[in-house]
Amino acid sequence: MNMLCCLFFQISFVVNSLIKEFQASQNYLLIEIFSEDWIDMKIEVAENQVIMNEVTQESTQYLNMYYKLKIGSQYKLDIFVMPDNNYTITEVPFKSCPNNCSNKGDCQNLQCRCQVMTAGDRCQFEVIQLYNRTQFSESLKSHQTLIIAVFYLQDQLIDDQDQTRNLQIQSSSTIDSKIYLLQPFQYPGSNLIEDKLIYDGLLTSNPQEIDYSNKFKKYHIQASYYSFVLVLKNMKSQSQDMVLKYQLLDNDQKFQDFILVAILSVISFIILLIIIYIVRRRCQYLSSTKTKENQEEQSDNIVIQLMPIVNPVKDLDCVICLDPLDNRLCRQTPCKHIMHDNCLKQWIQKQLTCPMCRETLNDIEYVPRAFKSRNQTSNTFILSHQGQSVVQSDRNSVRSMIITRTRQSRLAVFQ
Known part of the structure; x- marks a missing residue:
């Protein structure tokens, strides 16, 4: 092995292949x-039976490795590759660009400087350029990487309100993707970096809407092109036919959705507010009804209390319940009729007339030092006795009228 050692080796799918030792x-x-179709590989470099370096990968398209040697030392290589592929082993006097630049890339400071529309660590990918298109089709092999640049004018990216239009993109097959936004006169070879990344994830048949407004910067030349660079990779073990669809969304639809949500x-x-108003009115009505009932009950109690036991x-017999009078507490009405106390209370809650003669039970002449006043607006009556006032609401037309009778007229009715 002098200046150059090129070895081509066929290996089986079961056992490792050992490259002969060399000095x-x-x-x-x-x-x-x-x-192009990688399944499994393993490379070991050993110096004097001691492993210097070991590389194991499941999938790749290109692998380039340098090892520092000591002239005169013994080395051996252990290489296992599936499936069969061509590989080259070379001894060189100096370390050139470690990535062995492709597509006319220049090696500068041990790094590949790519041409305008190439990308990758060794410029191995040619960037596909798409102008004025909304769809792209391609068949991707297993673990194949594809780089696409979609170009738009600055006027296409912003609307009349000077707002950016979101990018909507979808793929017929599930594809691992990274999407970068490059400003005018920026090229994929050296600009696929983190601060230009606008999306990192899977593209599926469901449309993905991407907001890139935080990465967008207006350029002073309106007729300049921006590019969305898509780095697509098929991570599956079989080939996939991909149909890529993309478009810029109009903000009018977004504004209409906003108006609809606002309405x-x-x-x-x-x-x-209507429900709150109805509930509040209902609560007020129930409270007012309860207050009126309490007032009516209090008024009825006063009327009962003014009737002597x-x-x-x-x-x-009691004319209300038809039970004998001599077995319970009894009261006498102003019209001299005697009834059970409890029966009379229940009767007064319904109407203020005697159940026998229909005489008004709150007759002013029967109540000593009582006075009556009528509120013309509310049609209520106020009974006052010994400094206490009670608001009495009308229950019916009979109760709403107070008939003032003299003692003689009542006696006449009784007779």
Whole structure:
């Protein structure tokens, strides 16, 4: 092995293949392997039976490795590759660009400087350029990487309100993707960096909307082109037919959606206010009804309390419940009728007339030092006795009229 050692080796799918040992005659060892359908590989470099370096990968398209050698030392290589592929092993006197630049890339400071529309660590990818298109089709092999640049004018990216239009993109097959936004006169070879990344994830049949406004900067030349650079990779073990669809969304639709949401929000708010108003009115009505009932009950109690308790008459029945009077507490009405106390209370809650003669039970002449006043607006009556006032609401037309009778007229009715 003098200045150059090129070995081509066929290997099986079961056992490793051992490259014969050699004595280093140059300063560096270069191992270069290229494959389109990679499954598995392993490379070991050993010096005097001691492993210097070991590389294991499942998939790649190109592998380029340098090892520092000691002239005169013994080395051996252990290389296992599936499936069969061509590889080159070379001893070189100096370390050139480690990535072995492709597509006319220049090696500067041990790095590849790519041409305008090439990309990759060794410029191995040619960038596909798309202008004025909304769809692209391609068949990707297993673990193949594809780089696409979609170009748009600055006027196409912004609307009349000077707002950016979101990018919508989808793929017929599931593809791993990274999308970068490059400013005018920026090229993929050296600008696929983190601060220009606008999307990192999978592209599927579901449209993905990408907002890149935080990465966008207006350029002073309106007729300049911006580029969305898509780095696509098929991570599956079989080939895929990909149909890529993309477009810029109009902000008019977004504005219409905003207006619709705003209108629905206002309508919901108005409905909520109506519900609150109805509930509040209902609560006020229930509270007012309860207050009136309490007032009526208090008024009825006063009327009952002004009726004297009398001894029940034997052999007479209560005209309300038809039970004998002599077994319970009894009261006498202003019209001199005697009834059970509880029966009379229940009767007064319905109407303020005597159940026998229909005489008004709150007759002013019967109540000593009582006075009556009528509120013309509310049609209520106020009964006052010994400094206490009670608001009495009308229950019916009979109760709403107070008939003032003299004692003689009542006696006449009783007779």
